[in-house]
Amino acid sequence: MYLLLAAHADGAALQQLTADGAPEPSNPDPRVVSAGDLAGVVRGLEARHPRWIWHRTQDWYPALLGAGVELERCYDLTLCGSILAHSEFTAHTGYAQAAEKLTQDDELHQPPRGLQPPAPPPEQGALFDAPAPGQRPGQSLEALRAEYAAQQAALSQAALSQAALSQGATDSGTAIITDAGRRQRLQLLLAAESAGAMIAAEMQHTGVPWREELHEQILADHLGPRPAPGQRPARLETLTAELRLLLKSPALNPDSPQELMRALHRNGIEVKSTRQWELKESSHPAIVPLLEYKKLARLHAANGWAWLDTWVKDGRFQPEYVVGGVVSGRWASRGGGALQIPRQIRGAVHADPGHKLIVADASQLEPRVLVALAQDAKMAEAARDKDLYAGIAAQGFGGDRAKAKVALLGAIYGATTGESGRLMPQLARTYPRAVGFVEQAARDGEAGRTVTSRLGRSSPPPSDRWLQSQHSTTAEEQRRADSIARSRGRFTRNFVVQGSAADWAACWLAELRRRLRAMRSEGAAVGELVFFLHDEVMVHCPDSAVADCIKAIEDSATAAKELLFGRIPVEFPVSVAVVDSYDNAK
DNA sequence: GCGTGGAGCGCG
DNA sequence: AAAGCGCGCTCCACGC
Numbered sequence: 218m219y220l221l222l223a224a225h226a227d228g229a230a231l232q233q234l235t236a237d238g239a240p241e242p243s244n245p246d247p248r249v250v251s252a253g254d255l256a257g258v259v260r261g262l263e264a265r266h267p268r269w270i271w272h273r274t275q276d277w278y279p280a281l282l283g284a285g286v287e288l289e290r291c292y293d294l295t296l297c298g299s300i301l302a303h304s305e306f307t308a309h310t311g312y313a314q315a316a317e318k319l320t321q322d323d324e325l326h327q328p329p330r331g332l333q334p335p336a337p338p339p340e341q342g343a344l345f346d347a348p349a350p351g352q353r354p355g356q357s358l359e360a361l362r363a364e365y366a367a368q369q370a371a372l373s374q375a376a377l378s379q380a381a382l383s384q385g386a387t388d389s390g391t392a393i394i395t396d397a398g399r400r401q402r403l404q405l406l407l408a409a410e411s412a413g414a415m416i417a418a419e420m421q422h423t424g425v426p427w428r429e430e431l432h433e434q435i436l437a438d439h440l441g442p443r444p445a446p447g448q449r450p451a452r453l454e455t456l457t458a459e460l461r462l463l464l465k466s467p468a469l470n471p472d473s474p475q476e477l478m479r480a481l482h483r484n485g486i487e488v489k490s491t492r493q494w495e496l497k498e499s500s501h502p503a504i505v506p507l508l509e510y511k512k513l514a515r516l517h518a519a520n521g522w523a524w525l526d527t528w529v530k531d532g533r534f535q536p537e538y539v540v541g542g543v544v545s546g547r548w549a550s551r552g553g554g555a556l557q558i559p560r561q562i563r564g565a566v567h568a569d570p571g572h573k574l575i576v577a578d579a580s581q582l583e584p585r586v587l588v589a590l591a592q593d594a595k596m597a598e599a600a601r602d603k604d605l606y607a608g609i610a611a612q613g614f615g616g617d618r619a620k621a622k623v624a625l626l627g628a629i630y631g632a633t634t635g636e637s638g639r640l641m642p643q644l645a646r647t648y649p650r651a652v653g654f655v656e657q658a659a660r661d662g663e664a665g666r667t668v669t670s671r672l673g674r675s676s677p678p679p680s681d682r683w684l685q686s687q688h689s690t691t692a693e694e695q696r697r698a699d700s701i702a703r704s705r706g707r708f709t710r711n712f713v714v715q716g717s718a719a720d721w722a723a724c725w726l727a728e729l730r731r732r733l734r735a736m737r738s739e740g741a742a743v744g745e746l747v748f749f750l751h752d753e754v755m756v757h758c759p760d761s762a763v764a765d766c767i768k769a770i771e772d773s774a775t776a777a778k779e780l781l782f783g784r785i786p787v788e789f790p791v792s793v794a795v796v797d798s799y800d801n802a803k
Numbered sequence: 804g805c806g807t808g809g810a811g812c813g814c815g
Numbered sequence: 816a817a818a819g820c821g822c823g824c825t826c827c828a829c830g831c
Contacts, residue, residue, distance in 0.1 A: 473827060473828085474826090491810080492817095493811085494816080511812085515825085518825055518826070519824060519825065543821060549823075551823085553823095554825095556822070557814040557824075559812095560814090561813095626819080627819065630819035632819040633818080634819085635816080636817095638818070708821090711821075712820085715820065752815070
């Protein structure tokens, strides 16, 4: 059952659709529900397990969660439309071609980042103050129904375009996949992306358990007592005085890179930047206190008392996740730097009494994804090891794990110089298929072609810079053009791996959510997803549910692998830690 | 005074 | 030891 939910002058409008987006013949008429009744009506309809179709999950779901209504499935027209508009699998469809021609003012087809106005603030009011459709062009019930139908049509036509076929998808070693296969992959991606949007809203609603007094204790230990607003904490004040003496600069502001650079130069410290690793080269007595200052200043500015006041309420950190916020399919976040919680303060993330945090991460996800993408049998042998790098080291690097790791990451990132660059030929000799796969992606990018993740998310087209650089005439311009092309090559090289890893993670997350919901419906005390970070999840759960949650996490990882790649002999192990405090997880 | 871009550093 | 991918946040510097 498919239920379309759209804003309406009197609240919301609901319409039952068929799978391909036509009004359901047995119940074709829309139903208008007042804002006040909506949560109750939605709750009642949820018993029939519909797929809720809406413009953006963020428009509806936060307020529904606020009203205590959790839903099972949705279809997020904005996120799915963005995938379909750009995917190579649907590039030949009218949908993608129309999206390309669309003017800036039709936001349905815009990617969800940057170009699109920010989502309405996720307050409770959002649901109940939805503006009339007239104020939101393109979001009437009829417009959304047409949009859904158009997306389903594009999906049903999913296939690799002729252009892409002739451009050597075969010589990269990729097996030709059937149209049905592409359709299935895209369908899976759209479902996972929409589930991700629900999970993001649910995790924001739940929040990460955050003990303010533990955070404050960490700050006090490092920085001293809380200073007055605008003041440096005691420890930073002391270090500033020390630096002013050591660098003979009585008014030095160590926060100013320019002042700092001049002061360092005056004291014979010849650095080209004030980056940590470069400062560490020098043995001047000012360096040690300077590095400590930088570390602590960062803690104070980014995750100090002000951060705590702003982002933690009633023992929960509730960041906003931005699904589809990264072109590769990774999530971004807005506010509070949720995806950059420094190790220093992870001690403040603490389970409630009688609960544990289960922190699970997919070990060495990106290299394993590369193995599966490239179907490199030799590397797959190494990937049967729990420690893939150790396996690679044994096969091709005389047991030197560090070397193996640097070489493999270099291949994924496109390293050309340094140790990593030097190891590339050695890696390529041992694993021609895996290395050939990323090399092909790099050549595609350099030549201005798009590349595509396992499930069908495609890289953006070349930038204006790249296009303009194609017309270079002088040798100098040509050198610049080559540099721009190589830069795009590194991007597309990484995109196929990072994007496919994001595909895997999205499926992992969606599968885990499904299992946790099933456990709850059996009435068991059960864990909640509270955090997700690219290849890592955190579940907050009662002591009694720990074993079941771990099993759900592991089963979901296996399920995700099979959804993406089928039954292949490559392991995707998860490492699981059951802890009270996040800082004990690794 | 305000917005923007760079530097620097946190995370994967 | 310090190169190669993707982000967000804070500060400072700069231009209007």
